Amino acid sequence: MVGRPAVPEVIWARPERAGRGPKPAFSRADIAAAAVRIADAEGLDALSMRKVAAELGCGTMSLYNYVPRKEDLHELMLDAVSAGYEYPDPSGDWRADLLALAHQARGMMHRHTWVPRLMSPVYGFSPNALRYLEYALSCLDGVDARFGEKMELIAMLNGVVTTYTANEIATAERSRSLPWSEEQEQAARTGYLISQIMTGKYPRMAAGFAEDPGPIDLDAVFDRALARVLDSFASA
Amino acid sequence: MVGRPAVPEVIWARPERAGRGPKPAFSRADIAAAAVRIADAEGLDALSMRKVAAELGCGTMSLYNYVPRKEDLHELMLDAVSAGYEYPDPSGDWRADLLALAHQARGMMHRHTWVPRLMSPVYGFSPNALRYLEYALSCLDGVDARFGEKMELIAMLNGVVTTYTANEIATAERSRSLPWSEEQEQAARTGYLISQIMTGKYPRMAAGFAEDPGPIDLDAVFDRALARVLDSFASA
DNA sequence: GGTAGTTACGTACACCGTACGTAGTGCGGT
DNA sequence: ACCGCACTACGTACGGTGTACGTAACTACC
Numbered sequence: 001m002v003g004r005p006a007v008p009e010v011i012w013a014r015p016e017r018a019g020r021g022p023k024p025a026f027s028r029a030d031i032a033a034a035a036v037r038i039a040d041a042e043g044l045d046a047l048s049m050r051k052v053a054a055e056l057g058c059g060t061m062s063l064y065n066y067v068p069r070k071e072d073l074h075e076l077m078l079d080a081v082s083a084g085y086e087y088p089d090p091s092g093d094w095r096a097d098l099l100a101l102a103h104q105a106r107g108m109m110h111r112h113t114w115v116p117r118l119m120s121p122v123y124g125f126s127p128n129a130l131r132y133l134e135y136a137l138s139c140l141d142g143v144d145a146r147f148g149e150k151m152e153l154i155a156m157l158n159g160v161v162t163t164y165t166a167n168e169i170a171t172a173e174r175s176r177s178l179p180w181s182e183e184q185e186q187a188a189r190t191g192y193l194i195s196q197i198m199t200g201k202y203p204r205m206a207a208g209f210a211e212d213p214g215p216i217d218l219d220a221v222f223d224r225a226l227a228r229v230l231d232s233f234a235s236a
Numbered sequence: 237m238v239g240r241p242a243v244p245e246v247i248w249a250r251p252e253r254a255g256r257g258p259k260p261a262f263s264r265a266d267i268a269a270a271a272v273r274i275a276d277a278e279g280l281d282a283l284s285m286r287k288v289a290a291e292l293g294c295g296t297m298s299l300y301n302y303v304p305r306k307e308d309l310h311e312l313m314l315d316a317v318s319a320g321y322e323y324p325d326p327s328g329d330w331r332a333d334l335l336a337l338a339h340q341a342r343g344m345m346h347r348h349t350w351v352p353r354l355m356s357p358v359y360g361f362s363p364n365a366l367r368y369l370e371y372a373l374s375c376l377d378g379v380d381a382r383f384g385e386k387m388e389l390i391a392m393l394n395g396v397v398t399t400y401t402a403n404e405i406a407t408a409e410r411s412r413s414l415p416w417s418e419e420q421e422q423a424a425r426t427g428y429l430i431s432q433i434m435t436g437k438y439p440r441m442a443a444g445f446a447e448d449p450g451p452i453d454l455d456a457v458f459d460r461a462l463a464r465v466l467d468s469f470a471s472a
Numbered sequence: 473g474g475t476a477g478t479t480a481c482g483t484a485c486a487c488c489g490t491a492c493g494t495a496g497t498g499c500g501g502t
Numbered sequence: 503a504c505c506g507c508a509c510t511a512c513g514t515a516c517g518g519t520g521t522a523c524g525t526a527a528c529t530a531c532c
Binding site: 479482483500 | 503506507508510511512514515516520522524525526527528529530531
């Protein structure tokens, strides 16, 4: 009688529809879709309970019948975008299959640039997250390794994809968010960097930036990074 | 005359002390230390400009003379905790040196659990971040690789360390934030997980969780993950 | 048919980041 | 020496946030 979890329950544990009262006007999918629409259009910082409620056309506090905390809204959103994955039958080449999966993840994050920020702690246990994990495991069916090791590999892959894509997105947004003068800001930023390097305290960075490497092929870097992770697993 | 950057300047580019008026009452280090103290004690979500100002004993808006935006406060904080790194002379074994550096980073994040959340986008260009990069590069002095490749390795190491430690922290906090009944919550959480697995939709996860692997040695997992990244670089 | 549990939602609270205006302070130029 | 101005300090205020709480309407079960 003392307690009941009060709050920290997982949202997936509570049934979407309780049998008793009037039937809910929205489904979780509706709510998630509305939230995703807002976050896609205006960014994660502009996402508020009020805006989601307005998008749905209901009062702010009505939303709290479906989503007890904002954090749960985030879980719903992650699950919603994770519904878009395609899971072709594993080809037998687990390296290629996992690489393709990683590419899907990267593409998804580019479509929904707020995803990396919400993924920060850990990939949860929403239905679609479980599907994702199960599929990744199925790609590794032929591989002789313990369950724990496979999970480690998958976690590591997800981690690399997430941080890598987060970097891509951050860089892209940094240069987009300056309508007044992109060059000017870039100049100020790298100007400071140059001034620091000029102090001579960072000779290796100075030397590195001196040799012009030409344009960077981000796709290639991404593939190379993943290939390394996969190779290291194969050779273990 | 139209513009001036207005806001987006990097904080490190502006001088700490401007020559003209009365001398500032606080240094950036003071401010960063106060903010770090609050974030350590009460968590990142409890960190507000008002609290930092109160901790320093000045009016809220006075803070804005030193720190134009809250984001800049975050940069100051990251730089402050990065000041604690030790950079022993490279031993000649770059693998061991970088592993040691990674361990330092993990330790630092365990002391300041909010760091991974702020590191999300990219390791910036604060003075201590530059020192860190320069040292990591110096560890790779004997290695025959292009500058870009070395930077890729360092970025990847940082990424793995950050995501891995973020996971550790999230799990730890999840089980700490339940004074009412840790078992009960854990039961509810894994109870839901079990119920999902019982549906038979996730046979591989079911099988995996069925075989009890015993307690997991997180340190070993961490070392193994890093070793893989380093090995993959060595063999490339 | 009563009633208990749900849905809907308006109001209210505490808190946030920060724009803006004003007062005071001490350095630079004359 | 002194003036003027750039800087510091900070109170007030605005528009926003998440969400606790109370109330009214509704419906599925006993």
